[in-house]
Amino acid sequence: MTSRAVSVVQPATEQSFADLLGPLVQPAYRLACAMLHDAPAAEDVVQEASLIAWRKVGRLDDRSKLRAWFFGIVANECRNARRRTWARAVNVGLPNELSVASAEDPAVSRADLRRALQQLSHEDRLVVVLYFYLDMPLEDVAVVAGTSFAAVRNRLYRAIRRMRPDVDIEEALR
Amino acid sequence: MSLRSELHDALDEVTPPAPALEGKVTTFVVAHDRRRGIAVLGRARAPWTNRFRGTLTMVAAVLVVVLIGAIILGGRYLRDMSAPPATVNQAELKSLEGRPLNFPVVGPGAQCPATPIAVNRDFGMVIGDGPFYWVNGDLVGTSTWGAWFSASFIYPAPRDGLVLIRAKDLSTGQTTSFAQYPLAPSGVTATGSVVGSDHVLDRTLQMRREAIVQDPSHTRPIDKKGDLPPLTAMYGVPKGSSGCVAFQIDGPGFTENFVVDVSGHL
Numbered sequence: 292m293t294s295r296a297v298s299v300v301q302p303a304t305e306q307s308f309a310d311l312l313g314p315l316v317q318p319a320y321r322l323a324c325a326m327l328h329d330a331p332a333a334e335d336v337v338q339e340a341s342l343i344a345w346r347k348v349g350r351l352d353d354r355s356k357l358r359a360w361f362f363g364i365v366a367n368e369c370r371n372a373r374r375r376t377w378a379r380a381v382n383v384g385l386p387n388e389l390s391v392a393s394a395e396d397p398a399v400s401r402a403d404l405r406r407a408l409q410q411l412s413h414e415d416r417l418v419v420v421l422y423f424y425l426d427m428p429l430e431d432v433a434v435v436a437g438t439s440f441a442a443v444r445n446r447l448y449r450a451i452r453r454m455r456p457d458v459d460i461e462e463a464l465r
Numbered sequence: 466m467s468l469r470s471e472l473h474d475a476l477d478e479v480t481p482p483a484p485a486l487e488g489k490v491t492t493f494v495v496a497h498d499r500r501r502g503i504a505v506l507g508r509a510r511a512p513w514t515n516r517f518r519g520t521l522t523m524v525a526a527v528l529v530v531v532l533i534g535a536i537i538l539g540g541r542y543l544r545d546m547s548a549p550p551a552t553v554n555q556a557e558l559k560s561l562e563g564r565p566l567n568f569p570v571v572g573p574g575a576q577c578p579a580t581p582i583a584v585n586r587d588f589g590m591v592i593g594d595g596p597f598y599w600v601n602g603d604l605v606g607t608s609t610w611g612a613w614f615s616a617s618f619i620y621p622a623p624r625d626g627l628v629l630i631r632a633k634d635l636s637t638g639q640t641t642s643f644a645q646y647p648l649a650p651s652g653v654t655a656t657g658s659v660v661g662s663d664h665v666l667d668r669t670l671q672m673r674r675e676a677i678v679q680d681p682s683h684t685r686p687i688d689k690k691g692d693l694p695p696l697t698a699m700y701g702v703p704k705g706s707s708g709c710v711a712f713q714i715d716g717p718g719f720t721e722n723f724v725v726d727v728s729g730h731l
Binding site: 324 | 467468469471472473474475476479480481484486487489490491492493495497522603604607648649674729730
């Protein structure tokens with residue numbers, strides 16, 4: 292009886308986890324920070340996503356897609372975390388009208404860019420973060436986002452237009 | 466500077482180094498996985514159950530079908546809840562609707578008279594003098610019709626009575642539409658006559674003229690911790706709007722007016 296049960300369960304060891312998902316923890320953390328702009332929440336997201344990934348990794352047929360698959364789980368957890376924040380309705384955001392300092396100030400400019408990013412939909416923000424911040428090729432971004440290459444490219448165009456209406460798209464994509 | 470570099474700089478500021486994270490995550494996963502392993506070991510089937518496996522599988526399948534049916538019916542029930550609550554005190558609602566609207570007039574090309582943000586001792590940054598405060602807002606989604614925004618309120622006064630939320634697009638002069646906030650429970654209900662529908666967030670939303678906060682939705686806790694339901698309204702701004710939206714909140718013994726400028730999102 293016992294041997295049968297043990298064969299079903301393959302408990303994680305520190306080494307097995309470190310070998311498989313360890314190298315992805317830091318990039319996942321960067322992804323979560325960029326999506327949430329909240330480092331403690333990002334750490335929680337990475338923990339939860341790692342546990343989910345570890346439990347489901349056996350179902351992943353193609354291990355070469357591990358990175359994109361794991362980032363997809365992280366992105367989903369980010370969406371859930373953001374919804375939970377909303378549900379509490381105590382997160383006082385900074386409305387647009389607060390930007391009163393000079394736009395010449397680099398710190399203000401960076402804050403404005405972050406705010407513009409936060410105003411994007413989850414799907415658009417994910418594409419921007421993966422492509423520009425994690426420097427992933429669009430093909431991999433499409434896998435994480437669970438959509439086609441063309442759709443990802445459209446999302447990226449749309450997001451850039453929203454964030455920087457005056458920027459040349461092709462220039463920005465470089 | 467390229468957009469890529471700008472984004473790297475901007476996002477690096479909100480990504481503090483977390484050198485110990487990998488170790489923390491590893492410990493977390495290993496600990497939880499072991500616990501799960503123990504739980505599964507505890508559930509190991511005795512051999513005598515083997516003969517019932519077929520029957521149990523059938524029973525489980527039937528239960529799953531019943532569960533799916535319940536979820537579908539429950540979903541319909543929840544969708545019906547988006548309709549105006551049947552228990553709204555119509556006389557009270559008519560009385561609030563009868564109060565005159567005090568929206569500012571904005572001339573062509575004039576700047577939006579957005580209400581300044583105030584700092585409230587209890588709730589941080591707010592818009593409004595109270596007791597009904599605007600505390601947060603965000604772009605929820607866009608459609609071919611326009612853009613939809615959320616507005617989160619705090620209404621700490623545990624007083625009885627209906628609260629009516631109305632809004633007007635100051636640039637077009639049109640009444641702003643409300644829809645039921647679909648992403649989380651909300652004590653705000655879109656109500657009034659249906660003025661159209663729109664497809665956003667993969668859902669078809671009914672557009673209505675106003676929204677209400679009804680007792681006991683804002684006074685009855687939704688969990689054992691005593692948390693009140695979040696008050697999140699969803700309002701839409703049509704394409705072509707300047708995004709200058711005036712709100713009027715009418716409640717028991719008070720009327721509040723404020724203006725928000727969402728032009729930055731359009």
